[in-house]
Amino acid sequence: MTRMCIGIDLGGTFTKFALLDEQMRLAGQCQLDTPAAQGPEGVVGVMAEGCRQLMQENNVSPAQVVGVGIGSPGPLDLDAGVVIAMPNIPGFDHFPLRDRLSGKLGLPATLENDANAAALGEHLCGSGRSARVMVLLTLGTGLGGGIVIDGKVLHGAHSMGAEIGHMIVAPEGELCGCGQRGCIERYASAAFLALRARRAVESGRESSLAGVLAAKGQIDSRDVNQARQAGDALAAEIWDQACYYLGIACVSLARLLDPDVILLGGGLAKAGEDLLEPTRRHFIRQHWQLTPPRTRLELASLGNDAGVIGAAGQAWSVLGKR
Numbered sequence: 001m002t003r004m005c006i007g008i009d010l011g012g013t014f015t016k017f018a019l020l021d022e023q024m025r026l027a028g029q030c031q032l033d034t035p036a037a038q039g040p041e042g043v044v045g046v047m048a049e050g051c052r053q054l055m056q057e058n059n060v061s062p063a064q065v066v067g068v069g070i071g072s073p074g075p076l077d078l079d080a081g082v083v084i085a086m087p088n089i090p091g092f093d094h095f096p097l098r099d100r101l102s103g104k105l106g107l108p109a110t111l112e113n114d115a116n117a118a119a120l121g122e123h124l125c126g127s128g129r130s131a132r133v134m135v136l137l138t139l140g141t142g143l144g145g146g147i148v149i150d151g152k153v154l155h156g157a158h159s160m161g162a163e164i165g166h167m168i169v170a171p172e173g174e175l176c177g178c179g180q181r182g183c184i185e186r187y188a189s190a191a192f193l194a195l196r197a198r199r200a201v202e203s204g205r206e207s208s209l210a211g212v213l214a215a216k217g218q219i220d221s222r223d224v225n226q227a228r229q230a231g232d233a234l235a236a237e238i239w240d241q242a243c244y245y246l247g248i249a250c251v252s253l254a255r256l257l258d259p260d261v262i263l264l265g266g267g268l269a270k271a272g273e274d275l276l277e278p279t280r281r282h283f284i285r286q287h288w289q290l291t292p293p294r295t296r297l298e299l300a301s302l303g304n305d306a307g308v309i310g311a312a313g314q315a316w317s318v319l320g321k322r
């Protein structure tokens with residue numbers, strides 16, 4: 001009988017499900033809408049429904065399933081399996097998500113932070129394979145991160161480890177939603193790169209992005225890259241600034257962890273080499289001189305599937321040895 005773990009990636013719009021066998025091979029996937037308006041009980045109901053659907057579609061019996069791993073936005077109390085609060089879905093106030101789903105399915109469950117789960121996913125099945133120490137930076141609306149050391153996710157002493165987006169790279173810099181100033185998230189996430197471009201345009205800087213803003217009412221990170229490719233000086237400056245700050249963060253991560261690889265993922269990383277090349281350049285330029293840079297900077301490879309694969313991987317890691 002092939003043993004399986006189920007991974008769940010809880011998002012504000014969609015909930016994803018995946019089956020992972022013991023060799024960490026993907027054996028099936030499905031996706032359902034997240035009933036955000038129905039609160040935590042509705043969300044647990046859809047999670048259970050998705051697990052049943054996944055098992056049925058792939059001819060897997062509940063007896064074959066070792067456990068279910070949930071990847072969730074936070075903050076979380078990982079030891080207790082509790083969601084302390086959830087930014088995109090109202091009603092999660094110290095909600096015991098892990099035990100509630102486990103009870104509903106009659107299967108053991110684990111709870112993991114979604115950014116950590118994505119890092120584990122890249123380690124198991126993506127660009128981080130064979131790395132002893134790896135870091136994933138997810139550059140999207142915010143800047144999420146995860147650290148995997150010797151196959152294990154770094155959680156820290158209070159479930160708050162690897163909050164890489166809130167490493168300070170600019171003393172007394174921009175105020176972050178977390179209350180600190182100068183967090184890397186405010187300089188190198190897709191959303192804030194776009195915001196910085198918009199602010200520059202609105203302050204009167206000359207740029208083709210003014211036309212984009214007038215036509216669409218907004219500027220996104222892709223617009224900035226397109227304008228940069230077309231020779232727009234302001235777009236090039238804003239893009240390079242984000243890569244400069246990413247380079248600083250990567251040097252600090254290299255000093256702290258000496259990783260094999262730092263992976264760049266999320267919406268901004270869809271720019272591929274356009275992001276990687278200048279970030280590598282800034283990383284090398286700011287790197288110490290004592291030894292040559294050995295940490296590689298690469299693109300993540302699993303895209304939006306990293307979280308659900310990692311959630312299943314976490315279930316294997318926690319529940320697989322029982």
Ligand SMILES: [Zn+2]
Pocket residue numbers: 165166176177178179180183185
């Ligand atoms: Zn912050």
